[in-house]
Every structure is written in C-alpha cells, then in structure tokens.
Amino acid sequence: MSRMAAKDRREELIAAAFRVMVREGVTKATTRAIVNEAKMPLGVFHYCFNSREELLQEVLTRFTDRSAEAARKAFQEEGDLSARVCKSLGTFWDGVELSPGEHQVTYELTHYALRQAGFEELARRQYESYLEVHQTLLTEATESEGIRWTVPVPVLARYLNAVLEGLTLCWLVDRNSEDSRGVLRLVGDHLLTFAEKKE
Amino acid sequence: MSRMAAKDRREELIAAAFRVMVREGVTKATTRAIVNEAKMPLGVFHYCFNSREELLQEVLTRFTDRSAEAARKAFQEEGDLSARVCKSLGTFWDGVELSPGEHQVTYELTHYALRQAGFEELARRQYESYLEVHQTLLTEATESEGIRWTVPVPVLARYLNAVLEGLTLCWLVDRNSEDSRGVLRLVGDHLLTFAEKKE
C-alpha cells in the first residue's frame, strides 16, 4: 500500500465505515468490513484508531453534523412564511426518500449509543443538535417575517422533530409516500397557526 | 432441572429474552444470556428453538401485540371527545415514562428486523399494527361521538403514530418530560380541529 499519513487514513476509514453502515447497518460495520471497504489491510485499523468505539464516535458526530447541515439547507429563504414552511418540509422529505439508508443509520447509531456505556452523552448531543437546529430556524423566521410564535419555541421545535423523525421511521418501514406527504401538509398548516403578526 | 414440557420452556425462554432485551438491549440478548436469565443450561435453547432468530421472531410479534394492546387500553371511553383525546394521550405517555426500556426495545427490534434478511416483513407488520390501532380508535370515536374526520383517517393515524413515536424516541434520549407533554397538548388540540359534527 502506498504510504499515507495516519490522519488521512483516518478520514478514509471514517468514510468507508460510513458507506458500510449505510449499506449494511451499524452492527455489520466490523473492523474487518471497514478496512475491506477501504481496501486496506486489517492492521491499519488499530494503527489509526485506539478502538472500534473511537471510530464509531467519530462517525456518529459526523452523522449528527451532516443531519444538522441538511436541515439547515432544507430551510428556504424565499417567499412568504407559508411557502417557506411548505418548501422546507418538502425539501427535508425529498432528502429522506432520496437516501433512506443514511437516515436509517442515524436511528441505529442513536440506539447503539444509548446502550453503550459512556456513549449516552453522544446520543444526547445528537438530539440536542436536532432540536437546536429547529429552534434556530423557527427563531430566524420570527425575525425575518415579523411574527412571533404563540407557543414556546422549544416545544415547537420538539414537535417538529418528533413528527419528522416519527414519520421518517414509519416510512422507512412501510414506504407509504402518499400518506406521509399528507401528514407533512397537515403539520405545515398546523405550524402556521402558531405564527402571529407582531404588534 | 425439573422436567418440563418443551412448550412451557419455550414460553419461559421468551419471557427471559424479553427481560434481557429490556435490561440490556437486543444485541446483548445472546442465547447464553437468555438461558442464563431463565436459569437453564445452554443445551435447552436449541431443543426448544431451531435458531436464535426463531426466538427473536416470537419476541418481536409479542412486543407488537403488547404495544397494540397497551394503545387500546390507553383509549378512554368516558367523557366528551376532547377529554377522551386528552386522557388517551396522557395514558399513553404515562406508559412511556413508566417503562422506557420496553419502548426502547421496540425500536431496536424494528431496526434489527429491517437489516435482517427475511425479517423485513415482521417490521412491516409491526407498523401496520400500530397504524391499524390508531385507525380503529379514530373510527370508533367517529361512531360514538357522532362526528366525522375532515382528513382521511389513514393520514390522521399516521400523524398520530409519527408524533408519538418521534416524541418517545426524543424523550428516551433527553428525558425532557415537560416539553414532551407540551407537544402532546398541542397535538391533542390539533386533532380536535379535524372533528366535525355530522350533518
């Protein structure tokens, strides 16, 4: 194998682990499966990582950041509040249907973290990040649209997060897009009822 | 060990597996952990089950039935529609906070089933059951309250399922009861806006 800095190999291993997880699930992402995906000999693994858990930690935080980034990108800037909410939800959902595996893995990682001693904090950070993104976007809308929310923003954020996560999970199982989008419309309209013109 | 019919041992093993999963997670429920929990020698396992997967199948379907039963029980029969919806959601939530482990396992089993070749159908049946319970209860309310829903019942059922599952998942991670109950109130009120007096 051509010589490569340990740092670079770490990144490639993380990317390989990412692919394996999306394709086959978290439990199947063994050290051997990962180095095989990266086309590296097994010995490389523990030269770059102290343990498999260290890799998993890294992957989980990247997934979390990735989700947050995707959510932020889904947030539309143009049009009136109604159009923006509708578009944002639609864009989020397109992402789900486009890459179901990635979303599936985020759930698996959460449950893995909840059961792994010393990993609970990572799961907590994951959901803290989710909620924070929703809060930020809700608050941003407040300023740019000249409205205020008639319900506490943390509650609204949790509501949105719950619906989106629950809906995604259900779709991952039964793939019923039509009803799912119906729910999305329901929630979008519902959200608008909490927006009140300022003054 | 005292003599016992294979059928009875099966039930005890299923119950033991149930306990191990709730306590330590699905992946930790190995054949050895299960027979140990049941205080039986290892050999018993494959005398009662053809494979570990056969046990898991059994446990998953029981969990599914159990959830459906719990949901049906949470459905309140007394009072007007508003009080019933409010009480039902409250009862469901009390169940979540009372036994988080059980709910956590249902998610783990879902994701396990989605990744296991030949098990996808079980996961599908699980969520089909969830949705069906919601539909049934919504339709029941239709008749006993003399109303009709202004939104297709399957969409409403999926909405409820999504919120409850997503909210539970989020709570399992961050244990924020206050905001969770706030969301529940939001959703309860929202649901009522879809009820329309008949004629």
Added chain:
DNA sequence: CAGCGTCTTGGACGGTCGACCAACACCTGA
C-alpha cells in the same frame, strides 16, 4: 417389567470478532 418417546445436560465445533504485535519498509533531517 421392558420399551420408547420426551426431556436434560455438558461439552465441543467452527466461525467471527476486537485487539495486539513483531518485523519490515520508507522517508527525512542531522
């Protein structure tokens, strides 16, 4: 009592896993 299903048990097999290590190859700077 003998015979025969049913149940019990401890041990063993092959496989996979995370982790580790000694030996070697390479590159750089003194």
Added chain:
DNA sequence: TCAGGTGTTGGTCGACCGTCCAAGACGCTG
C-alpha cells in the same frame, strides 16, 4: 550516510458467538 520516527503488514491471541451432539435420565404405556 545512517539513525530514528513514521507507516505497513500478516499473523495471532483470547473471547464470545450460534449451533450441534452424544449420552443419559425420566416417566408413561403396553
């Protein structure tokens, strides 16, 4: 040039896993 830090490699270790089996114990029936 050569010594020492850095990267590479294949093999190996002990642990744990699901599964299987032989040998025997039990209890009913004829």
